Amino acid sequence: MKNCDVIVIGGGPGGYVAAIRCGQLGLITALVDEWLGADGKPALGGTCLNVGCIPSKALLDSSHHYHNLEHLLPAHGISIKGASMDIATMQSRKNKVVQTMNRGVAALLKKNKVEAYTGHGRLQAGNRVAIAIHGGGEEVVAAKNVIIASGSVPTDIPAATVDGRSIVDSAGALAFDEVPKRLGIIGAGVIGLELGSVWNRLGSEVVILEALTDFLAAADQQIAREALKVLTRQGLDIRLGARVTGAKATNKGVSVKYEGKEGAKALEVDRLVVAVGRRANTTDLVDAGLDLAMDNAGRVQVDDRCRTSIDGVYAIGDVVKGPMLAHKASEEGMAVAELIAGHAAHIDHRIVPWVIYTHPEIAWVGDTEQQLKDRGVAYRSGSFPYRALGRAHGSGETDGVVKILADAKNDEILGVHIFGAQASELITEAVTAMVFRASSEDLARTIHAHPSLSEAMHEAALAVDGRAIHI
């Protein structure tokens, strides 16, 4: 039986990063991942690489370019007659991007001497993992430490059962081979909004049904309100307080029934996407009889160092508590690898950025105004709109705002919220500042290149003190 120092179950951004770090630290490491690509070959990278972050961003960019042909370029004096879009090419490009990344991860694992198995891994007693190898056979690998990184799967709702053809989950929605004329999406969260944006730009009529009455409840409400306005203007029909009660696939498409503010409603669409959230993937994760403690949300129970109830077994990423974000999984993966190697690593969940890749993008880190109010923290706020930025006018994309929240007493930055182009990149300045416990004055006294969108951060910091220059 093979013996190693660490075996990682799951090859997504949590698992493969943990495995690479273990390899870097000189630990004998193995990784087991069950994902197979469309070609039947191992496709490392988990949900993120295969049906999540990477393919969705590829389609978002492709659809964004197409959208710009009609909606942005004319203002620049550029008009294209007879522009067309070929979905098959778009999808094949996306698939190639995914494949490139899959191979990249495989190469990185090889470079760091991680032995990769393709199959389903199941935890057994004594920190062994039984691997049901794809194509037949089983192998048991023993390890001193196990890192469970089995990730998450889309949540089902009984009212709309995914059939993989007309009623699909997010993976299915990324793979449509033709643009649906009418697209229904259940859930106006990150995934629903991004998928809705993609197909809306490519020509679908998109209706998003959200059961909650608040839009993007986890985000700062000022930002959420701005975003809702702009996304609606783009053509997304977002219906809040709409709870789906039934969905039936017919030969014409899908008949959807939902409860709205004004009572029962019905909607006919060609395809329906269920994007109500994700849940921890613990199916067949442990041998029957092996007691791995779970928490009350069906996730693997861990302490603040990702240790489970079994000695030597860790769990990271979407399968444990905390934001279901790839970078959170990766950070946990690195820290656990270092803990196993005997270093003093610590896992800091406090300052984690969130990004939604609509256009304009939405990104934030830290507390929202509501959270500060709820906790009774006195704060000052400084906002700066993109329309006051030279750079935004230059590119023609002036929707958006940057808002900084700082402690009223000591000026420490408590939260930063961005709605606008490049928010996903701009937010990192805020994350770095908060890691170093910077004050808004520190950002206000830091030179930002001109002309750039990052100047909005500078001005928002000045605005906290009531002294913005450009507004």
Place this chain on the structure above:
Amino acid sequence: MLVDVKVPVLAESIPDATLLDWKKGPGEAVARDEIILELETDKVVLEVPAPQAGVLSEVLKNTGDIALSEEVLARIDTEAAATATAKGGDGGAQAVPAAQAADEAAGSDTLSPAVQRLVAEHDLDASAITGTGKGGRLIKDDVLAYLDAHKPSPAAPAAKMPATAAKPATPPAPSGARGERRESMSRLRMRIAERLVEAQHTAAILTTFNEVDMQPVMALRKRYKEQFEKTHGVRLGFMSFFAKAAVQALERFPAVNAYIEGNEIVYHDYQDIGVAVGSPRGLVVPVLRNVAQMSFADIEAAIAEFGAKAGDGTLTVEEMSGGTFTISNGGVFGSMLSTPILNPPQSAILGMHKTQERPVVVDGEIVVRPMMYLALSYDHRIVDGREAVLFLVTIKEAIEDPARLLLGV
């Protein structure tokens, strides 16, 4: 003409030196004998002066590099004019002066913009402020809390407790962050650490204790203090008594004044007594030479000079070498009793402690006397128990009856 700036000749016991601080950068003008660099060795910080006036043209080693005795560190062009890089010359001296003053306590090289502004506006010494940011850095809150705690008027009940903010070891209340601060060990500290561990591994160190009634010496001192100072121009302390008492005991018990070297015992027929002194860089032990020939005034004057030199780090290597016995006084810090560690290659060390009034019995009656505990740590390989005890008793008796020192009994 290009002139070399070299590491000074290092004493035999010093293998190399670390570049601590360039005071001038390339392109800057230097005057002859102007100090342009500080080097740190195991024992002292050496200043390196410019051998000639000119412009510092090449810097071959940087802060933190190690250099050997007489190694060339830089060159001075005696004929060049200083270039306009006087401003850019700061590049050689790394941090901006304001920031440089700040760093050690904060544990970082530069202050954040908001902190810089506050420090400048309020004319603060950043090194006096505790940092609670990442890696011990100062954040704006730290400075604001410091200002709050040091407000002139007591005013309203403070949200931040002033006492807590003033103590460097305690972080300010609200944040809840528990930071960690890392500081590289200085060479001196590393060397001290090495020697202490070496002492423990080599010698069989035991400690014997006794107590001494300080009243007779205190009375003697009180009686002659003014006259002593008028005559000799130096204050009469207690160290001279202990040094002289130690000499008497060392003469009587030569093993205590000896070294073990390989398979031999080296006896000395002179007494060089080291006096442990605290300095900003750590404990250093300058040595009084031929104490048997020194008068009380000589001893007090020498000790005062050592104290001053230790304070500015100007003790030389020679001043700290040799020594056949050491006296350490923990009493100035309030220590009641302790077990001093040997100063290798010496075989014993006397520990003095705090004088405290205690009830003792004299002629069958309880009286209050100013008592001091004495500790003698010794190397049992060469000093036996009986000798150590009697040695300490000799010192005690000489202090309790200083006439013994006069009469040699």
